[in-house]
Amino acid sequence: xxxxxxxxxxxxxxxxxxxxxxxxxxxxxxxxxxxxxxxxxxxxxxxxxxxxxxxxxxxxxxxxxxxxxxxxxxxxxxxxxxxxxxxxxxxxxxxxxxxxxxxxxxxxxxxxxxxxxxxxxxxxxxxxxxxxxxxxxxxxxxxxxxxxxxxxxxxxxxxxxxxxxxxxxxxxxxxxxxxxxxxxxxxxxxxxxxxxxxxxxxxxxxxxxxxxxxxxxxxxxxxxxxxxxxxxxxxxxxxxxxxxxxxxxxxxxxxxxxxxxxxxxxxxxxxxxxxxxxxxxxxxxxxxxxxxxxxxxxxxxxxxxxxxxxxxxxxxxxxxxxxxxxxxxxxxxxxxxxxxxxxxxx
Numbered sequence: 001x002x003x004x005x006x007x008x009x010x011x012x013x014x015x016x017x018x019x020x021x022x023x024x025x026x027x028x029x030x031x032x033x034x035x036x037x038x039x040x041x042x043x044x045x046x047x048x049x050x051x052x053x054x055x056x057x058x059x060x061x062x063x064x065x066x067x068x069x070x071x072x073x074x075x076x077x078x079x080x081x082x083x084x085x086x087x088x089x090x091x092x093x094x095x096x097x098x099x100x101x102x103x104x105x106x107x108x109x110x111x112x113x114x115x116x117x118x119x120x121x122x123x124x125x126x127x128x129x130x131x132x133x134x135x136x137x138x139x140x141x142x143x144x145x146x147x148x149x150x151x152x153x154x155x156x157x158x159x160x161x162x163x164x165x166x167x168x169x170x171x172x173x174x175x176x177x178x179x180x181x182x183x184x185x186x187x188x189x190x191x192x193x194x195x196x197x198x199x200x201x202x203x204x205x206x207x208x209x210x211x212x213x214x215x216x217x218x219x220x221x222x223x224x225x226x227x228x229x230x231x232x233x234x235x236x237x238x239x240x241x242x243x244x245x246x247x248x249x250x251x252x253x254x255x256x257x258x259x260x261x262x263x264x265x266x267x268x269x270x271x272x273x274x275x276x277x278x279x280x281x282x283x284x285x286x287x288x289x290x291x292x293x294x295x296x297x298x299x300x301x302x303x304x305x306x307x308x309x310x311x312x313x314x315x316x317x318x319x320x321x322x323x324x325x326x327x328x329x330x331x332x333x334x335x336x337x338x339x340x341x342x343x344x345x346x
Contacts, residue, residue, distance in 0.1 A: 282306040
């Protein structure tokens with residue numbers, strides 16, 4: 001029988017309360033702890049980050065667990081952390097949407113076991129999965145739509161082991177894209193958006209609708225990607241006659257890679273959602289590179305959607321006078337950790 005995340009991490013009631021969110025991103029640990037204010041809202045209690053030794057994690061593969069465990073142990077002691085909610089890398093997960101007859105949650109889990117091998121390149125005994133039911137507009141409908149996240153058992157246990165050996169107790173694992181979406185999309189907002197999660201060396205492209213991530217894509221980028229953007233639409237019509245023009249052509253080709261990836265995701269999204277209700281409302285920028293001066297211009301240049309920087313505190317009390325003790329620029333690095341620290345509905 002295929003295994004769900006819940007089989008390994010049964011959800012205690014206090015998961016629905018705010019707690020410590022910790023994201024492990026290639027070369028950094030980001031930690032956020034939220035608490036209830038006297039007024040009942042959520043406020044930032046404390047935060048921290050720590051660098052991981054270079055090359056200890058490469059392309060989300062754990063290459064040197066001993067080095068990471070040592071850093072986690074020191075980080076745990078320094079910040080007095082025990083229980084955490086943490087994320088798994090998008091690059092290691094498979095996401096698909098499917099339609100099944102309306103049924104109870106245990107029956108949904110059983111039904112999805114037969115859908116996984118049809119949609120992801122994993123054997124049944126290698127997969128761990130989670131799912132979320134999309135809010136359905138028609139209460140009389142006989143079918144429901146479900147978004148399923150699948151990841152290999154090996155990846156889950158590799159990450160689980162380094163946290164346990166580092167003295168930490170994971171209460172929940174979640175794919176990074178959904179943690180990010182929980183942070184930047186206001187609770188109850190059912191509109192479709194594109195989220196661009198721009199890190200230092202990689203970028204996540206997510207389409208969110210009805211509060212759930214439904215399609216994702218990830219690209220590895222060079223360190224100077226955003227600094228080298230040229231914003232030209234007409235490079236294919238230029239005749240390259242000298243060395244400088246050849247360099248420019250290569251730059252333009254690199255620039256189009258991100259645009260093409262967004263276009264592919266949009267085409268896939270449209271094929272599932274042909275109605276006008278599925279129109280993307282805007283592009284939301286977050287992640288460590290979101291504040292780079294070129295990134296907003298890039299998406300404005302290539303796409304007609306409004307483009308805006310995320311408010312990573314939209315689901316906390318920061319909009320009501322409780323200003324977080326974390327700068328606007330720095331907060332973008334913590335976006336996944338903030339989403340993890342927010343209460344999770346089960």
